[in-house]
Amino acid sequence: MADRRYTKSHEWLTVEGKNVTVGITDFAQAQLGDVVFLELPAPGRKLSAGETFGVVESVKAASDLYSPIGGRITAVNEKLKEHPELINSDPYGDGWILKLELTGELPGDLLDEAAYKKVAEA
Amino acid sequence: MTGSAARRTPLYGRHVALGGRLVDFGGWELPQQYTSIREEHLAVRKVAALFDISHMGRFRVTGHDTFDFLQRLVTNDLARIAKGHAQYNLFCNEEGGVIDDLVVYWGEDAFFVVVNASNRERDLGWMREHAPSTVEIEDRTFELSLVAFQGPRAEELLPAIGLSDIPYFGFRDGEVAGIKTMISRTGYTGEDGFEVFVDSASVGDLWDSVLEAGRPAGVLPAGLGARDATRLEAALRLYGSDMDETVNPYEAGLGWTVKLDKGDFVGRDALAKVREDGPRRTLIGLRTEPGSIARHGAAVIARGRRAGVVTSGTHSFFLGYPIALAMVEVPSFRVGDKVAVEVRGREAPAEVVKLPFYRGSARSASAASKS
Secondary structure (H helix, E strand, O other): OOOEEEOOOOEEEEEEOOEEEEEEOHHHHHHHOOEEEEEOOOOOOEEOOOOEEEEEEEOOOEEEEEOOOOEEEEEEOOHHHHOOOHHHHOOOOOOOOEEEEEOOOOOOOOEOHHHHHHHHHO | OOOOOOEOOOOHHHHHHOOOEEEEEOOEEEEEEOOOHHHHHHHHHHOOEEEEOOOOEEEEEEOOOHHHHHHHHEOOOHHHOOOOEEEEEEEEOOOOOEEEEEEEEEOOOOEEEEEOHHHHHHHHHHHHHHOOOOOEEEEOOOOEEEEEEEOOOHHHHOOOOOHHHOOOOEEEEEEEOOEEEEEEOOOOOOOOEEEEEEEOOOHHHHHHHHHHHHHHHOOEEOOHHHHHHHHHHOOOOOEOOOEOOOOOOOOOOOHHHOOHHHOOOOOHHHHHHHHHHOOOEEEEEEEEOOOOOOOOOOEEEEOOEEEEEEEEEEEEOOOOEEEEEEEEEOOOOOOOOEEEEEEOOEEEEEEEEOOOOOOOOOOOHHHHHHO
């Protein structure tokens, strides 16, 4: 398993070669509360780093989702349609959101776990 | 609220120990949820759950003119109840706008008035302003705690005896888990259940005992998230969201609490005129598609124009779809009409549905008012 990296906007990603898996962090899901719905794009769409690709709706609020990298969507977690609560119960596992094929390089501003912890605790 | 720090109820330590996610509500630091709004919400609907509602304002009113004083301040008719019974009520201003919604309890040697946390000081001022010198109003919010035990199995699972003798909106002194309390068959979830008044010194023990006794059956502590979702399913109005001083009771769908024939009371003339002319707005229920939660303030659009505004909205885990209350212009809509609501900057389809969205095990408030 590749190391997990993070963004300031509370997404996580793992990178294996060109294949990148994206989700939202445990801190993000705890802040959102019970997730009831996700609005997600279709596979094939190209995203640039920082682009809004969807919405996660919890009981409390709707929040935009941002792509941490530039790339093409290769898969969307279909399980989330029926079971959005996977975002809460297993944010780093079954609650993954997108798989992307990386275009170009990884952005330079991704955070490691220690750096992200500081962002989350701020 | 003002800039001062949020207040804490005597159960604050329990909320922290239970992992409650604390938020500011009406100037009080209270749990939004302990584990999950979904689980807590379903516990209320299927078993029973325990809420700390000690943030609500509680006043003890005494003096032999108390009945006449309260009768002149509230819209409902206190002569329709007797000692040992409570009544849902409103304070209105002279223009007929709703100052607060509240419950009046007619006790053996005092009346109790329970009001919304965010209005406690306003209500206390309003009451004192109107009270004759023979009436004494005591703020008991801090010495007396209040918890709600709500759910279809509440009577079976609350560790107390003789609960079946307490009618809907009735109350009496009694022991819960061996602790002296006042037990009232009232609530804010649409389910059967009890609100228990207890000395703040004993509320921690009571809380622990009720949870421990109910745990094998699935009783959970529940936070503000489950409280809001269940009250909304039951279409119980939330002051500050669904109504305020710019809204009159007829617009809020609470005309049944206004008894124009009971004699004079504050706001009566204005309300009689609204009744005669008919309200210009009305509160309706909306159902939207999964994922389209219409939030407070969202526009309601019909026939290409803005027809009103959403006052409360949430996802109902119990019903499986989002629901909302909306204040719309009159002539209003019929059940089954299709409208649109603003969700995340776009128009989403919505259907006008009957209120309440869900009728739980509590007997209906309107039935009690007619008794």
